[in-house]
Amino acid sequence: MSDKHLSDSSELTEEQQREERYLARMKRKKEIIDQSIARADQDRGVCLVHTGNGKGKSSSAFGMVARALGHDMQVGVVQFIKGAFSTGEEAFFRRFPEVQYYVMGEGFTWETQDKERDIAAATKAWKQSEKLLNDENITLVVLDELNIALKYKYVDLQQVIKAVESRPVNQHVVITGRGAPQALIDIADTVTEMQVVKHAYQAGIKAQKGVEL
Amino acid sequence: MSDKHLSDSSELTEEQQREERYLARMKRKKEIIDQSIARADQDRGVCLVHTGNGKGKSSSAFGMVARALGHDMQVGVVQFIKGAFSTGEEAFFRRFPEVQYYVMGEGFTWETQDKERDIAAATKAWKQSEKLLNDENITLVVLDELNIALKYKYVDLQQVIKAVESRPVNQHVVITGRGAPQALIDIADTVTEMQVVKHAYQAGIKAQKGVEL
Numbered sequence: 001m002s003d004k005h006l007s008d009s010s011e012l013t014e015e016q017q018r019e020e021r022y023l024a025r026m027k028r029k030k031e032i033i034d035q036s037i038a039r040a041d042q043d044r045g046v047c048l049v050h051t052g053n054g055k056g057k058s059s060s061a062f063g064m065v066a067r068a069l070g071h072d073m074q075v076g077v078v079q080f081i082k083g084a085f086s087t088g089e090e091a092f093f094r095r096f097p098e099v100q101y102y103v104m105g106e107g108f109t110w111e112t113q114d115k116e117r118d119i120a121a122a123t124k125a126w127k128q129s130e131k132l133l134n135d136e137n138i139t140l141v142v143l144d145e146l147n148i149a150l151k152y153k154y155v156d157l158q159q160v161i162k163a164v165e166s167r168p169v170n171q172h173v174v175i176t177g178r179g180a181p182q183a184l185i186d187i188a189d190t191v192t193e194m195q196v197v198k199h200a201y202q203a204g205i206k207a208q209k210g211v212e213l
Numbered sequence: 214m215s216d217k218h219l220s221d222s223s224e225l226t227e228e229q230q231r232e233e234r235y236l237a238r239m240k241r242k243k244e245i246i247d248q249s250i251a252r253a254d255q256d257r258g259v260c261l262v263h264t265g266n267g268k269g270k271s272s273s274a275f276g277m278v279a280r281a282l283g284h285d286m287q288v289g290v291v292q293f294i295k296g297a298f299s300t301g302e303e304a305f306f307r308r309f310p311e312v313q314y315y316v317m318g319e320g321f322t323w324e325t326q327d328k329e330r331d332i333a334a335a336t337k338a339w340k341q342s343e344k345l346l347n348d349e350n351i352t353l354v355v356l357d358e359l360n361i362a363l364k365y366k367y368v369d370l371q372q373v374i375k376a377v378e379s380r381p382v383n384q385h386v387v388i389t390g391r392g393a394p395q396a397l398i399d400i401a402d403t404v405t406e407m408q409v410v411k412h413a414y415q416a417g418i419k420a421q422k423g424v425e426l
Binding site for chain 2: 050057185195199
């Protein structure tokens with residue numbers, strides 16, 4: 001069989017052989033993909049962590065909010081450590097009654113220079129997050145920049161892990177921010193590290209509306 | 214001065230010293246951040262590339278669409294290589310007259326098993342992309358999964374580079390998909406590589422509405 005195939009192949013033009021290899025490769029790819037999909041048959045809420053120094057951690061959480069709204073889901077968003085400037089996503093998602101949107105930070109920590117105020121703001125934001133993580137009507141919870149609050153120990157890691165692990169079974173939660181703690185990565189289902197290859201500000205371009213703002 | 218500072222420090226409690234170091238570190242961080250922002254003073258459209266094997270490449274492009282809509286910008290989206298299943302972001306963003314939304318793929322290539330049909334679909338999608346990249350009224354263009362079409366040479370790389378480099382000066386363009394070609398990375402302003410740390414399907418969880426769909 002193998003010999004016959006080889007002798008057949010030798011009668012084909014180079015282009016036909018390439019085409020055969022292409023089809024064989026595509027067929028194999030489809031088989032692998034189909035097998036993976038067949039194996040993945042659980043249906044439940046997932047915990048996602050977006051970390052790393054690159055751009056896209058918060059943006060992709062907000063892309064998921066758009067996806068969820070496309071399925072008429074209820075969404076809760078808490079932005080930690082932000083709030084010093086108004087952002088496009090806030091202006092946009094506040095238009096939708098399906099979205100509960102909380103911005104409780106007081107600007108980035110290096111802007112406030114006031115540790116007590118930062119801790120108070122983070123604690124308040126975390127209390128709000130716990131309510132969302134207890135609410136069965138909310139299908140997607142975004143805890144934007146929570147990792148920063150965890151890094152500075154403004155929010156207790158064990159409390160976060162407990163609340164995430166005891167959330168409603170079909171609820172998705174996305175936690176963003178650089179420097180995600182290992183214990184959070186351990187309990188998450190999907191973890192992406194956004195790595196910066198290059199960034200426009202390195203070329204002197206300031207933050208742009210619709211991109212960063 | 215340095216000696217005096219040292220002798221002063223020795224009179225402080227450990228907690229006060231920690232607090233001093235904290236404030237000094239935060240102050241320095243703020244200085245560095247402020248300097249970077251001061252240097253970055255150019256205002257123009259940027260080209261972003263989201264690549265890598267991790268989750269979040271398309272989601273973060275759609276997060277930027279939400280941001281842009283928050284600023285009342287006009288947006289154009291072309292989805293390459295997709296289209297076999299309806300997604301939440303499509304259902305959502307089609308609600309907005311500010312968004313031109315085109316889905317021109319015929320499912321992933323390994324689903325179609327038909328190279329000629331894939332090329333025809335990609336070519337049609339690229340023609341639409343060129344129109345958006347020529348339109349001064351469009352502030353943000355998303356070319357979703359274009360990198361896949363480039364990888365299979367369904368779309369010509371040099372044509373893409375030419376169209377991206379000659380787009381309106383204030384227009385942002387986001388190109389997503391794994392395996393971004395180096396020549397595209399070279400001309401981009403911001404490039405992020407999404408790296409998979411882990412993914413829910415590895416634990417047997419299928420694609421979830423609001424997360425992947």
